[in-house]
Amino acid sequence: MADSRFFENHGPYSLQQICDICGATLKDPSKQEVMIKEIATFTSAKEDEICFFYDKKKKQQAAEIKATACVTTEELSASLPQGVIVLIAENPKLAFLKLNYAMYSEPRPQAEIKPSAVIAKTARIGENCFIGDHVVLEDNVKIGNNCILEPGCVISRGCEIGDNCRIGVGAHISHCLMGNNCYIYGGARIGWDGFGFMFMEGQHKKIPQLGRVIIGNDVEIGANSCIDRGAMDDTVIGDGCRIDNLVQVAHNIKLGRGCILVSQTGIAGSCTFGDYVVCGGQSGFADHLNIGSGAQIAAQSGVMRDIEPGMTVMGSPAVPFKDFMRQSAFLIKAGKK
Amino acid sequence: MADSRFFENHGPYSLQQICDICGATLKDPSKQEVMIKEIATFTSAKEDEICFFYDKKKKQQAAEIKATACVTTEELSASLPQGVIVLIAENPKLAFLKLNYAMYSEPRPQAEIKPSAVIAKTARIGENCFIGDHVVLEDNVKIGNNCILEPGCVISRGCEIGDNCRIGVGAHISHCLMGNNCYIYGGARIGWDGFGFMFMEGQHKKIPQLGRVIIGNDVEIGANSCIDRGAMDDTVIGDGCRIDNLVQVAHNIKLGRGCILVSQTGIAGSCTFGDYVVCGGQSGFADHLNIGSGAQIAAQSGVMRDIEPGMTVMGSPAVPFKDFMRQSAFLIKAGKK
């Protein structure tokens, strides 16, 4: 299934190998030498392919599976058609991830500094890095080990990037200290001036933006997203945060660990988020808010007040989820009259 | 009107030539040698210029036209002031397009590969292409004939691009197969990983994104827009789709033919659109929805359910247009109390 123009397939694997990789067991051990060439989706898998079934609501479709083999739970395996070889796993989702990681990868570029890259004399590059065409590393930049800097990315003066980071095509990093294992997608803009002005003498006068962007470990920042640096303070992105494409994170924002910001989310200045906050697509936040750990903000919500930990809110202005559902039901009734 | 620093003017044209180009007829044939230097808007056109009048609601402004000539219908021509030379066309809009195409163009860069471009040995480039400065073509890339690759764009390993395509300044194409006559604006990011994670062991673990982006013919994708590649499946953009700036198209989305996504639209993963769907600006879509052919989604709508073919919806959550108007009238009343 994965197009060999873009991905490497490390298979085929025998079902026994797959069991070993996934922590699964074959219902019929005699099938252990059957070979599998690809992983495929539930609905598209065909001969020589394996799929994964873990959604109880899809028992009906499961009966139509045409894959050679399927990983599922003991309970769900009853829904599979005759002829599909069954592998049982306690957690088929995790098994799916494990087999994916083992079977496919993107080819990693070899360690190399392309001749068209421009690297300041004072820049330091760790071991085993790939520095792509037209990359610019300015003065005093530090790059850790095993990093991939894709074509045309620019790392401005003084930035420090940890180990195992990937900086995408045309991304720009400035005023930033970044941890390990970060993945910055193409066109992301990290470290520009926050949007701060004072209206005086008939003009919007710029407030100097003198902070930084501090990015933890294991962070992903999506394509064309913007993370502004702090004003007096820093902007902070906690470990394990996942930021989607076209997201705006304004100056002085603090995100805790493992926050998820879905595409086109916009957060105004100086908000503080706890851990594992989830923001739906196109959600927006007024400035200086506190958003508690584990809060869930539905797509397109407009958050104008602090949110307690663990709460789910929705709407613009955002209200508790149940209230929103009642508001919505009420309005739908009004619209039908 | 068109600034010669940026556009070429292939005129002046005589009114007779203009009639031939547009399929129009002169009311007063004795004027056929009058020369026209520019096309201008209805309200700004002056001597030596031609304008087009087809909006019935603007009869009053039409009476003030100062152009030398005006293309309109027989019926509307009565509204024009004395002294304006009248050209009659069955479809003045189409006439406008035709004269525009004939009179103006942007200079096309000559076929050339700029010396600062970096082109892998295994990349294949068709005939009559312009490859701009600092362009990067990676291994096994295929570019069709008559393509324009503007400065700094990057085509990643294995991508295939058809004939007559234009890839804008700093755009990035990866994991993508693209048809003919496509126009990708600057900074567009095509083929990045979809936003897919599973929460396990206290972490958002990345789901490998092993699909592609399949783009049909005659597609436009706007500046800084993002089209993610599929997860197991492909993301598909149908023939003739028009995608505006800053739009997010997530993984596995299928767009039919001729869909229009206005600026800042965001579509979550695995949605399937029919043909000629129109999405207003800042509209948003939850994941896994089916949107029927010809559906119209108003600006800022939040679509949370499937939409039937041909329906017009509005609001967040989106409801049928009439219902929204009633909801809105009801709320406006509540706001006035």
Place this chain on the structure above:
Amino acid sequence: MADSRFFENHGPYSLQQICDICGATLKDPSKQEVMIKEIATFTSAKEDEICFFYDKKKKQQAAEIKATACVTTEELSASLPQGVIVLIAENPKLAFLKLNYAMYSEPRPQAEIKPSAVIAKTARIGENCFIGDHVVLEDNVKIGNNCILEPGCVISRGCEIGDNCRIGVGAHISHCLMGNNCYIYGGARIGWDGFGFMFMEGQHKKIPQLGRVIIGNDVEIGANSCIDRGAMDDTVIGDGCRIDNLVQVAHNIKLGRGCILVSQTGIAGSCTFGDYVVCGGQSGFADHLNIGSGAQIAAQSGVMRDIEPGMTVMGSPAVPFKDFMRQSAFLIKAGKK
């Protein structure tokens, strides 16, 4: 406080020097030789640092200030703890700005044309400019004096840029005439085709986009924002406008002086804005609207009608602020039932 990897600190300054810079006076003139090393925020400032106190609502926190010195008003000075050296200024906000400008700066790159930049023979560059790596200046481009063109930016054929402008990393300027003192952030896309199509013969046919983008003086345009050029007419950005990140300004829009567009604002084609209009984040505007001077549009509003000068509106569709508050109170009540 400002990290020396990224900013220059021109201090330390004595309190007397600070008084001279800020137009402040020392309550206790014997302290004039005390030295200050950094400006810091109200809550984080410590020994050898100065902070500014001008928000009446924060008297309680002011009592905890640990800075060596604080600039405030005569009236507010009573709230400061013993031991903090007090400087009195009529306008502490302005004093803050002045000291910031004097104390910190970003190092300005020296005038230089980097060898990897590609500059057309017909391009003209003023005095004292920095032209960064991989910059492209196409034919007939004119750049004023004292400009900074950061790595990888592209200025397309025929564009003219005034004095003291800064064009950010990877930004692209085309079909544009720009005034003095403009600051374009990284990845901004200025001058692409507006989104104009006519549906004919089963296709969305492109309407040629033959206008320009005219940018006044002292304009800021944020990272990854898009300003489309006009169709027949021009797109115009007035003097002193401040446009945040990820904003969409469509074709033919006219912005007056000093307008503020907060992040992710989207304005459809042919809108005309007066002076000093403020648009909150994620606000959206239908096409062909007139927005009066001084109007304020709250975040996430959806503006579908003209707005009178000075009005504040909110909601989608946007209504006067008071009406919105009543609508909102009404709905919140409905949601609690």
